[in-house]
Amino acid sequence: MGIQKIGNGLEAINFFEQGKLDELKKYCLKDVEITYKIYEHGRKFGFLKYINKWNNLKKIKVDFNQEINKAEIQMTLGG
Template sequence: MSKPNIIVLDIETQKTFDEVGGFRNLEALKVSLVGTYLYKTDEYRAFLESEIPELEALLMEKPLVVGFNSRRFDMPVLKPYLNFNPDTLPQLDVMEEMTKILGHRVSLDSVASATLGTKKSGDGLDAIKYFRNGEWDKLKKYCLDDVRITRDIYEYGAKNKELFYTSKYGNTKGRCAVTWDIPASDNDTSEQIALF
């Protein structure tokens, strides 16, 4: 049986929101690095801006793309680099699913901390600094750490049908029921998406 065609994805950018005039100009942020976890090959891969055509070839296979705030951030930033509209890909945005249930947004760090007992290794501004300083190993580590956390949250939710988060000030822990599964094989991916 083949492994499921799922890609967990996270993007780091070259610029800050302030430098591009805010959230309305996501495409101007420009990709510095795309981190991925590929279920089919059980491997983490990082793609520099110049390597996005390699990523595009993987995305053309129509995998389920799993991310955290990926619909509103990662995919719009990635869109100018692709020869197709990434909105056509099957997607599971963990943050979006939690927001639908909770009625408010939660951060990756708050979900990671409350659900997995782990923290992010930094923030997006650190990633921009690494890019500008040419610190590629640090940039890859930071991005792939976020990919690993997102993958682990996705898998925890699939197994336990719940995720946890901390309040904005970290003093209370909340619970969020979730309904997704991890498809058993490549053939099950389209059925998985039909649930959302």
């Protein structure tokens, strides 16, 4: 897919703390776009590829078409 992230979660925190809300918005929108593209690719083709920490290309099977048991979904971040 050739997609790269434009930052990491720690940078997002720094953007917020420094009041750089436009940069934070840009980071978040790009992150959602990438997540959606990964999801759609996995749903359509049934696999994802990634480069592991040894710089080897790996392929994993995924099934994003499974039914989700909504009773198991936690809707809050708190405990």
